Amino acid sequence: MIPADLPTGVVLTNAYVQKLPESLFNLEAPEVAVLRLDKLDPDISGNKWFKLACYHEELIQYGKTGMVSFGGPYSNHLIALAKHCKNNGLKSAAFIRGNYFPKLSTTLQQLQDWGMELLFTSLNDYANPNLLKDRFSTQFQDYVWIPEGGAGVTGIKGAGLISQLYPLSNYTHIGCAVGTGTTMAGLLKEATAQQTIIGVSALKMKDEQSEIKAMLEGIATDAKFEFFTAFHEGGYGKTTPALLNFMNRFYKETQIPTDIVYTGKLFKGIFELIANAYFPPKSKLLLIHSGGLQGNRSLPSGSLNF
Ligand SMILES: *Cc1c(COP(=O)(O)O)cnc(C)c1O
Secondary structure (H helix, E strand, O other): OOOOOOOOOOHHOOEEEEOOOOOOOHHOOEEEEEEEEHHOOOOOOOOOHHHHHHHHHHHHOOOOOEEEEEOOOHHHHHHHHHHHHOOOOOOEEEEEOOOOOOOOOOHHHHOOOOOOOEEEEEEEHHHOHHHHHHOEEEEOEEEOOOOOOOOOOOHHHHHHHHHHOOOOOOOOOOEEEOOOOOOHHHHHOOOOOOOOOEEEEEHHHHHHHHHHHHHOOOOOOOOEEEEEOOOOOOOOOOOHHHHHHHHHHHHHHOOOOOOOOHHHHHHHHHHHHOOOOOOOOOEEEEEEOOOOHHHHHHHHOOOOOO
């Protein structure tokens, strides 16, 4: 069910489906289209608003007045959360991984300008969110606690709204970038038996150790999924000249900007799969542009042509 009372702040009708040219990279490609969730809002882009939507519902249900969460110095999630709270007249706070005071990253400065309270946290403390939750339970008793990246059951439910707001059932394969796996889980939960959800991991992990894969296996669904862990380009937030080169070429051909952390790796990975004839003929692919270009701010200027 779509919550009757979706929070405000983004214009859902700004998102659209963009078909990619058939001749892209001279591949005998299946039909490929991109759901441009990056167009929802310049700041709350992509999947993040959806993950927050059901946390927002909880906030109303429990009569809370703020949101508190966790993130690193270039977090798309915190940017979305801070702006969302600003738009809706809510308080916001975040535990930041590491101490960046007084030299704030552009992202952290932006968060502060939108009124978010920043709590710089040692790597040790950050690794134990439950302890932080206990220690700060009084200070943040009027806030809903949101896991890093907007993950959790509530985040999955929110991400599932993507398939209710946009017609996804025409596609045989739906591809998305994976951080916490929340978005992929939400899409998987709502997909049909004829569909396969393809996830491309932004993190380096051993396939067999993957908690994300276990989480996905636990989702009740008729659909299939494939989780690819080989396209991480060195690990979370890491880049390679090949990735930057792909992102620049992709932008030139499609006018679609991507980011080094998530969507660059998604599109590059999918095109490698296409080149290896992974998709059966007549497949119809929809790739979710999950937005979030914050990571590109960590690059030297001039690295990208957009
Ligand atoms: C946060 C983010 C993701 C990861 O989403 P999960 O639900 O955590 O897997 C993917 N793409 C972009 C652009 C993001 O900002």
